[in-house]
Structures are given as structure tokens and as C-alpha cells.
Amino acid sequence: MPVTITAFAASPDRGRGMARDMPVRWALEEVGRPYEVRLVSFAEMKEPAHLGLQPFGQIPTYEDGTVALFESGAIVLHIAQSHAGLLPEEPGARGRAIAWLFAALSTMEPPVLDRETAGFLEASEPWHAARQPLLESRICARLDALAASLGEAEWLVDGAFSAGDLQMVTVLRRLGSSGLLDGYPTLAAYVARAEARPAFQRAFAAQRAVFEASGGG
Amino acid sequence: MPVTITAFAASPDRGRGMARDMPVRWALEEVGRPYEVRLVSFAEMKEPAHLGLQPFGQIPTYEDGTVALFESGAIVLHIAQSHAGLLPEEPGARGRAIAWLFAALSTMEPPVLDRETAGFLEASEPWHAARQPLLESRICARLDALAASLGEAEWLVDGAFSAGDLQMVTVLRRLGSSGLLDGYPTLAAYVARAEARPAFQRAFAAQRAVFEASGGG
Structure with missing residues (x-):
């Protein structure tokens, strides 16, 4: 089937x-x-x-x-x-790639979605503008940690693209026009590298x- | 080791x-x-x-x-x-139990954490009270769907406790003293059943x- x-x-x-x-x-x-x-x-x-x-x-x-x-x-x-x-064969690397897949969904995505949801549901509320610094600082705390972990590597685990990168880039793409990735050139390049894959x-x-x-x- | x-x-x-x-x-x-x-x-x-x-x-x-x-x-x-x-042997049921594990983290937890985070970080903000109905309605939309899916069953997949239940109950327990589970007696019983496990x-x-x-x- x-x-x-x-x-x-x-x-x-x-x-x-x-x-x-x-x-x-x-x-x-x-x-x-x-x-x-x-x-x-x-x-x-x-x-x-x-x-x-x-x-x-x-x-x-x-x-x-x-x-x-x-x-x-x-x-x-x-x-x-x-x-x-989409996953390394070696058990340690394989486990780490799966951990990154979960990190994308459970650690990186929630603050990204928070900001997005506020834009959909609360854009006309009087507090919307006042909440932006808080929403953005929570995203940037995660981006700081991700950028430190990626360093100058091409991909998150042992230099090979994995399901962890696929899920992480999927989340980072949601930041799109927010400008938040502008402060993270290695992460912006990481997203561009993933988007260039056939x-x-x-x-x-x-x-x-x-x-x-x-x-x- | x-x-x-x-x-x-x-x-x-x-x-x-x-x-x-x-x-x-x-x-x-x-x-x-x-x-x-x-x-x-x-x-x-x-x-x-x-x-x-x-x-x-x-x-x-x-x-x-x-x-x-x-x-x-x-x-x-x-x-x-x-x-x-913690997972059924049959591939279809096994896949579904893993899907519930992800649903707990990616679909149920984000609105639960949103409400919790607002309580930590924004409790003294002038808009905190006004945002509560929105925060709670997003949680209840998820609880409605979960309750409909669980129905009268003991556990989410084929009547057997799985990693999907473990992760879902872990999230539901965060609602703790919010009172939000009071409107969902089958979900409150589901949490109690899980907490009673040795x-x-x-x-x-x-x-x-x-x-x-x-x-x-």
C-alpha cells in the first residue's frame, strides 16, 4: 500500500x-x-x-x-x-538525533508558537505590544543555546543531516519575517543550508x- | 553500566x-x-x-x-x-501509542504551559486577569478532544497502559489546582487511575x- x-x-x-x-x-x-x-x-x-x-x-x-x-x-x-x-546507525548518535527532534518540538517550538499565537489572537488587545519583549526574550534564550550547541557545525549531530535537523529547521522557519534570526548568523545559515536540500x-x-x-x- | x-x-x-x-x-x-x-x-x-x-x-x-x-x-x-x-507489540497499536506521546508534548502541553508561564512571569501585569479566558479556552479545546477520544476507555490505546498515557497524564497533572479538570470527570478519573499505579x-x-x-x- x-x-x-x-x-x-x-x-x-x-x-x-x-x-x-x-x-x-x-x-x-x-x-x-x-x-x-x-x-x-x-x-x-x-x-x-x-x-x-x-x-x-x-x-x-x-x-x-x-x-x-x-x-x-x-x-x-x-x-x-x-x-x-534520516538517523545515524551508531546508537549514541542515533539517540542524540532523536533527542534533538524532541527538543525542536518541546523546547524550541513552544515559545515560537506563543509569539505566533499572540499575533493571531491578541494583536488587537491593548497589551499586545507590551508583551512582545517577554515573548521575544524567551525565544532568544532558546536560540542562544541552540547556536552555542551547533557552533560552526553544519548539522546538529556528527556533521550529518538527521531528523533532528529536519524538525529543528521546521520550527526555525516559523520565525520567518520576525527578524529574530538576524542576530544568529550561524542559525540563519543552518536554515538556508537545509532549505537548499533537494x-x-x-x-x-x-x-x-x-x-x-x-x-x- | x-x-x-x-x-x-x-x-x-x-x-x-x-x-x-x-x-x-x-x-x-x-x-x-x-x-x-x-x-x-x-x-x-x-x-x-x-x-x-x-x-x-x-x-x-x-x-x-x-x-x-x-x-x-x-x-x-x-x-x-x-x-x-510501555508499548504494544502490534505495529498499528504501537505507532498509535507513540503518536499519543507526541500529542501530549506537542498538542496538549503548549497551552497548559502557556497558562503556567503567564502565572509565573505575568501575574503582576495589568493584563493577566483579562488573558485568563483565552488561556483557559485553548486548554479546554484540547481537553474536549482528549475526552472524546478516550471515551469510557481506561487507557488511550486498546485498553492497555502505554508510554502515551504516561506522557499525557504527566501533562494533565500540571493542571493540578487550576480546577480545569473538574469539568472532565473521565479525564480526572484517568489521571487518578494512572497515579494509583505502583x-x-x-x-x-x-x-x-x-x-x-x-x-x-
Whole structure:
């Protein structure tokens, strides 16, 4: 059975590769696994058929005939653990790459999403501007630690691209136009290096094509 | 080599089992793996020796002679994948239990931590009270979905306790005295059921003993 994932029929990110199907597409491209995409509307995401696959009514999901998964982190890990190419073979390095995948989701992403959520939900509140320094300082504390750990290396673990880098870059890309990466040239270069990978480019083009076919662009 | 984890020498949670060594202790108890604990001060957490293990200067870490890990989610997953007892054998159920572990960290925890962080960092700000309804509604949207998915079942996947339940209950326990679980009797019972497990009790007592030995209590 081919791999089938779900993605937004009408992504709120307007094809910028910020939706959570992007890391899944990227991981599948990195390991060379073909996949099909089932597009779901916002209404379909809240219907029982989709909720049976994704209890929170979100995307993406992943089905390959053996497993049916939700949560992009779980899906990326599953792809990485069941194919060669996204995790080192040596157990110590492999464990560290998986730890970075979790760090991206549990340590780096929460303050990044906090700032983003405030922009969506609280932009018109009187306190929005006053909260920005706090929101940004929490992100920068994480970026400081990440930059120190990456140093001058190309990738986080033993100089080889891994699922940890894939997930970390996915989070860092959310900072997009915030300017917060401008103070971290090695991290900006790290993101650019990841985005230049052919697998990233193919995944980006595929999600972009959905947006363009829907009449956007 | 025995398993060695790190934990706070002086936990800010005052022995309530809210620090992130708790899910790691709990997982080790569930699989019956003995472990040693190295207590670290806040100063030691920011020193190079610890930063080499934990790039963000946090606890816990995990070392077993083969791997050296950080991120409690990664450690719980490693324990679950390398011992029997915390993941179903059947691939579909196993994948789903891992997806729930990620859902606990990536979907449930962020709004729970948002509310907690606001309580720490913004309690004296003029907007703190006005933001509460928003913070709580985001948590309740997740609790609604979780309660619907759990239904009347004892545990999230096929009626058997898994690493997904361990991580989800760890997050739900953070709601503690907020009262937010009062509206969800099946989720409150789910947390109580998990806390009644002998492995939870042993882990809780072990972290509590650190607090009491430090002169707390």
C-alpha cells in the first residue's frame, strides 16, 4: 500500500510551507518514499472519519497499510526509524538525533508558537505590544543555546543531516519575517543550508502546488 | 553500566512530582529498570559539563553507557522502545501509542504551559486577569478532544497502559489546582487511575524524598 498523508485543502499559510504536512513531505522526500496526498477541508477535519485518525481534528495524518499515525513529530520519527537516511546507525548518535527532534518540538517550538499565537489572537488587545519583549526574550534564550550547541557545525549531530535537523529547521522557519534570526548568523545559515536540500525543495514545491491549484498565488 | 539520570538538587516544584525527571523515573519504574540519580544545582546546570549533555541547561538527562539523552520525551520513548511494558507489540497499536506521546508534548502541553508561564512571569501585569479566558479556552479545546477520544476507555490505546498515557497524564497533572479538570470527570478519573499505579507511586516517592532530604517538607 502506498503512503497516504493528509494536508489542508486550503492551507492558511498560503503555500509558504508552514503547515505541518511540510516536515512529513520533507522526510518522505529525504528517504525517497513516494506518497499520495488526500486534501481535507476544515469541515472534513472535524468529521468522525477524520477524527478517528486525528483526535484533535488537525492535519497531517499518515497511513501506510501497517500504521495509521497522527502528530507530525511521530510521523517524521516513524519515517526516520523505518527507512535509512534520516538517523545515524551508531546508537549514541542515533539517540542524540532523536533527542534533538524532541527538543525542536518541546523546547524550541513552544515559545515560537506563543509569539505566533499572540499575533493571531491578541494583536488587537491593548497589551499586545507590551508583551512582545517577554515573548521575544524567551525565544532568544532558546536560540542562544541552540547556536552555542551547533557552533560552526553544519548539522546538529556528527556533521550529518538527521531528523533532528529536519524538525529543528521546521520550527526555525516559523520565525520567518520576525527578524529574530538576524542576530544568529550561524542559525540563519543552518536554515538556508537545509532549505537548499533537494528533498526540501521537492516537498516545498509539492505543497506550493496545492495552494496554486486552489486558485491562490 | 547502570542507568543514571539527572534531577534538580532543589526542585522548584517542592516535591510535587512536576519536574521533568518525574516521567523518566515513572517509565523506569514501569519497566523495572533500576537507576541512579545525580542531583544538579541551578549553577551546575549552566556549566559546560552539563551543557554537553543537555544543550539548554535543563534536567533531566539519561545515560546508560550506550546512549546519552536529553529531553524527557526522548528518554521516555527510548525506555519504552528498549524494554517491554510501555508499548504494544502490534505495529498499528504501537505507532498509535507513540503518536499519543507526541500529542501530549506537542498538542496538549503548549497551552497548559502557556497558562503556567503567564502565572509565573505575568501575574503582576495589568493584563493577566483579562488573558485568563483565552488561556483557559485553548486548554479546554484540547481537553474536549482528549475526552472524546478516550471515551469510557481506561487507557488511550486498546485498553492497555502505554508510554502515551504516561506522557499525557504527566501533562494533565500540571493542571493540578487550576480546577480545569473538574469539568472532565473521565479525564480526572484517568489521571487518578494512572497515579494509583505502583510504578507511579514509587517514582513519586523517590522524587519526594529528594525534596524532604533537602530540608523541605
